[in-house]
Amino acid sequence: MNDSSNRYYVKNTENGTFQDITTMFNGVAVLKISGFLDKGKPVNIYTEQWIDNQEEDFLITTTESNVPVVIRENTDLELTFIIRQKYATSTINLMTVHDNFINYMTGSDVWLKSAYVGNKYVHCVCLKEYKPTAINLERGDKSYIMGTITMHTLNSPTV
Numbered sequence: 453m454n455d456s457s458n459r460y461y462v463k464n465t466e467n468g469t470f471q472d473i474t475t476m477f478n479g480v481a482v483l484k485i486s487g488f489l490d491k492g493k494p495v496n497i498y499t500e501q502w503i504d505n506q507e508e509d510f511l512i513t514t515t516e517s518n519v520p521v522v523i524r525e526n527t528d529l530e531l532t533f534i535i536r537q538k539y540a541t542s543t544i545n546l547m548t549v550h551d552n553f554i555n556y557m558t559g560s561d562v563w564l565k566s567a568y569v570g571n572k573y574v575h576c577v578c579l580k581e582y583k584p585t586a587i588n589l590e591r592g593d594k595s596y597i598m599g600t601i602t603m604h605t606l607n608s609p610t611v
């Protein structure tokens with residue numbers, strides 16, 4: 453049984469429909485996606501402290517309707533997964549499923565959605581290299597490929 457079914461979704465076009473990752477890629481189980489609730493450091497706040505005073509001068513450079521708005525760096529998500537026959541609904545080739553999944557996730561920008569964080573979704577792209585964290589092939593039912601893909605968010609997570 454695949455416990456990540458109906459939990460993590462993906463699409464590769466803005467107007468597309470989110471699809472369950474475990475349905476799109478038979479045999480893939482998403483172990484976790486971390487980073488949905490992270491906040492990056494501010495990029496539009498400038499501070500200066502002077503030697504004769506404990507209080508800092510500061511400036512938030514962006515305003516909307518005369519109200520200061522803090523802009524933050526976009527963060528990274530980490531998607532950790534395993535591909536294994538026991539998570540598939542039919543016989544699979546682990547290498548083929550792995551290659552198809554990695555090509556989909558790293559070949560273009562995608563939108564990821566998680567039921568674990570209130571169905572928030574985020575537009576992201578893989579900007580870093582990928583390599584599997586564990587490969588255990590040619591071992592019958594105990595064969596698996598495990599990995600983590602780092603995805604850079606292109607905006608803030610949205611409901």
